[in-house]
Amino acid sequence: MTATPRLHTQQDLRRANLAAVLYAVVDGGPASRARVADRIGLTRTAVSTLVDDLLAAGLLAEAGLGHSGSPGRPGTVLALSDQGPCGLGAAIGVDHLAVCAVDLRGRVRARAAVDAVNRRSRPEPVLERLAGLIDDVTGQLTEAGLRPAGLCVAVPGQVVRDGTRVVQAPNLGWRDVDLAGRLPSGGGPLKVDNEANLGALAELWIGDPVCRTGDVLHVSAEIGIGSAILTDGLLLRGNRGFAGELGHVPVRRRGHACGCGGRGCLEQYAGEEAVLRAIGLDPVRAVADHPGPGGRVGYLAGRAEAGDPDVLRALRGAGTDLGIALTAAANLLDPHVLVLGGALADLAPWLLPAVEAELGRRMGTAPPLVVSRLGADGPLLGAAHAVTRAVLDDPLRTAQPTG
Template identity: 60%
Template sequence: MTASGGDTQHGIRRRNLARVLRTVAAHGPLSRPAVAARIGLTRAGVAPLVEELLRTGLLIESGRAAPTGRGRPGGELMVSDRGPAGIGAEIGVDHLAVCAVDLRGRVRARIAADAANRGSAPGPVLRRLTALCAEVTARISAEGLRPAGLAVAVPGLVARDSTTVVHAPNLGWRAADLAPGLAPATGAGDDSPGIPLTVENEAHLGALAELRLAGDDAERPGPPPDFVHVSAEVGIGAAVVVEGQLLRGARGFAGELGHVPVYPDGRACDCGGRGCLEQYAGERAVLRAGGLPPERTAVGHPGPGGRIALLARRAADGEAATVRALEEAGTALGIALAGAVNLLDPQAVVLGGALAGLAPWLLPSLERELALRTAVAAGPARAGGPLVTVSRLGADGPLLGAAQAALQGVLNDPLHFPAPAHSPQTRIG
């Protein structure tokens, strides 16, 4: 059988460099023998890979690990807090946000701002987003970080392997290619392709954040490899993860839960259908049902956090209309999710995005509907059905997932990110 280009010696070396870098990023600090054990290579095989990553500045060596039993003790390896950074951006219906994370997963800069994006043409929105990206980039540059990529979370359908938003009903966008408007943010121009740009559905990025970040807490491990992630801002989206991989669908549209009809003859929806889940469990629907005009409650609160906090506060105080609105929203969510659970048989359903802050009032009716409508019972006891959990990342999930996605080019191919002109400091402590 003829070897493919990826199976050449050069391709194998690149893959092994990526394995070392990803292992240290996920589990470091680690000694060289520990890295070798985790990725299944010999210590001799790992040594030149580590040295190359030290030379590029992607890894640093700090202190000394415990003696290994043969030869001198080795240094502990960790990813650098300088070098590449992932720039994540989020376009919401009424806010914009940008953050930067380093290879250790730490947020190094973040900005959020009110923005009336509903009904606005993409051009003005992207110009303002570009300005926020420039501010974040300036902040991290002062700390020795350089953008490795930009990923943008949007509340709509994004064509697979493209930067085109096919339809974002809550923004009023159709067939909008974001790449030209974001060229200044990526540094793209006549003489340079700039940094890589990724545009993705916000629920998909929230699910990726769950996979890569939510398991960092040993006491609250992340989701299992098969789960459905439900996310919400003004609209409701979902993502399906199978064996640790995002299920995108043939066109990239998998997970459009917000436009699953729960009451076929119900309220008209912006998508053109009737009775869609968003009309009963979306943020605006819940605010209306709870007697809170969405426009008034949005003032002074960048993003969904302020409005969700207000709903949670009123529900905690026992305000009857709010509690009833959240119970009805949970019922609608349970009806929509029952179909997904019966079809996909996931190990878990993760309530994320803005919905996570309302979980105490959504879950009882949601779990009740799942138990009634699925082939096996659902709930916390997991008596054969999916475990229903609440994301630790909450409304931050899509933005953090975007920043992590922007780093994947470096983690998948460390040689893709050029070393700085000066010699890196590879040993500290």
């Protein structure tokens, strides 16, 4: 439900073609003007003028002459600038805070992270600590002569569609938190998005190439189980921006009551707490016993690695229920691929067989199931890249001449 942006004026055309040039370089790698022209179907002349603008804006850079061994004059290779604007990404996790900056080439140029106990914490101190990290990263950037073009924050919760307010983040205990103006976004715009969404976008942009060839359902779990649906390279956000709530897909007709008000939700059987309970641990105590990013997940992975039968059985059970929910999703969406991301990626060796078995049993030809390449880093990287992608989408809006 996004209003399709109408193409009316010649400026819109110009903007679209500027973006097309940049994406030709993003998707196909550095290339000469002539090669870019072939890729996007414009003439060399047109590409030349577009490139002139992009060079002046500091988004592209000439990187010497390329010679391919074939006859003809070699072209001057165009690459994305590594001196241009950077994207600031931040992640608010239940037990950590992280910030990073990526340049237009997608390289991480600065980062900072701390362990933190954000569970059931008030927003103010969390945002204050996060602001400190952001200032830290911004400092590193300006030292290197780079400038931030905006900030995007990944949160484990529901976010309104326009991306300024957290509606609900149960595991942080936040409700209706407006972030506008409360974090130093480096002059650019500030956006908030769900970590599952950003993890999926990261996988699309810089992860497994299979995600670029069709619709994707990207599952990710921290404590809750979320997912994101990518269609045609775009997120399906739904009416309120809450699409992808895989954790509340019913997998038992009459099952445990869930915090959402329902019964038999997947989260009650495959969520982190459910797995901890299944091996006889008190979830609340486990959080205290195994803090830090990947604390409980690392603990579970360790015991699974050691062959602990209780943990293996619990993960098999979780995988089976996840398989049921994914059957529902795959029937509804017919995705090209299913991706396990977030904390699930670290437990994939023990979850995957059960998930695949259940999918195979229930669907004639189930979509392939792959493990995220980015894992727990996905949301953070996705947030940073969301900023740089916004620059690429509208190159001259945020650009400024090279110094």
